[in-house]
Amino acid sequence: MSKKVRVRFAPSPTGPLHIGGVRTALFNYLFAKKNGxxxxxxIEDTDQNRYVEGAEQYIIDALNWCGIPFDEGVGKEGGFGPYRQSERKTLYKKYADDLIANGKAYYAFDTSESLDAHRKEHEEKGKTFIYNWHNRLxxxxxxxxxxxxVKERLANGDDYVIRFLTPPDEKLQLQDLIRGTIxxxxxxxxxKVLFKSDGMPTYHLANIVDDHLMEISHVIRGEEWLPSLALHKQLYD
Structure with missing residues (x-):
């Protein structure tokens, strides 16, 4: 491989490390060691509401106990830190602003109450509410x-999120080493929501920005992330 292999395990400090996470970490570790x-x-701690005190240290201790030590990360600083997403907030805001400036994202001021009302209305009709091309206008x-x-509402400090502007009528060709062409x-x-008015990104934006800036060469993750591949590929682009 011409490019140095750099892989990451990126758990959230929301509780103890579970066996599925250990499995993902092991595959990443073995792939890295095999390829030098x-x-x-x-540490992906963007969801501060679910943060559990002591969980980060538990994750580090568990990886070491399992014989899966990391080469770079919290406490083992390399040239790509910091390694906690909560300490990288200014980076994400820049990329969120770039997406808006390039017409790839937009501000949304919808309240939780109004979105809940839309969901309930759709459910009563036997439909699923999806925030996208067919209703965003x-x-x-x-x-x-x-x-x-928009400028006035931002200046007034109105709550908002930044959503990705998914293009309509496109067929994405995605490559997965296990599933093949999707x-x-x-x-x-x-x-999808990428950024919140509290200054924190969602996983989707932070994950892509960090993988890019940390020069991650391969993403090895559990299959539960396969549905997010379409969004992540578009964000990479």
Whole structure:
């Protein structure tokens, strides 16, 4: 391999490390060692509401106990830190702003109450509410509002999220080393939240920004992340 192998295990400090996480860490570690690469531990603590005191140290201790030591990460600083996402907030805001400036994302001011009402209305009709191309111009966001109103609401400190602007009518060709070629119709995807007004990114944005800046060469993850591949590929692009 021409590019140095750099893989990461990126757990959330929301509780003890479970066996599925250990399995993912082991595959990353073995792949790195086989190819003379680096195994990085990154702590993905963007969800502060679910943060558990002591969980981070438990994860580190558990990996060491299992014989899966990391080469770079919290307490083993390399040239790509910091390794806690909560300490990298300014990086994510820059990329979120870049996405908006390039027409790839937008501000959404919808309240939890209004979104819950939309979901309930759809459920009563036997439908599923999806925030995307078919209804975003009817909702409370910077695509449906005048630019002056958007500036005013931001200046007033109104709560907002930044959503990814999923393009309609595209067929994404995704490559997975296990599943092979996967084709996804963008019309079925929702406009995922990337950034919150509390200054914290969601996993989707932080994960992609960090993988890029930390020069991660391969993403080895559990299959539960396969549905997120379409969004992550678009964010990489």
């Amino acid at each position: 690469g680096d195994f990085i531990l990154r 009817k909702l409370d966001n910077s695509l449906s509002l005048m630019p002056e109103e 084709q996804i119709d963008t019309n079925v995807l929702d406009d």
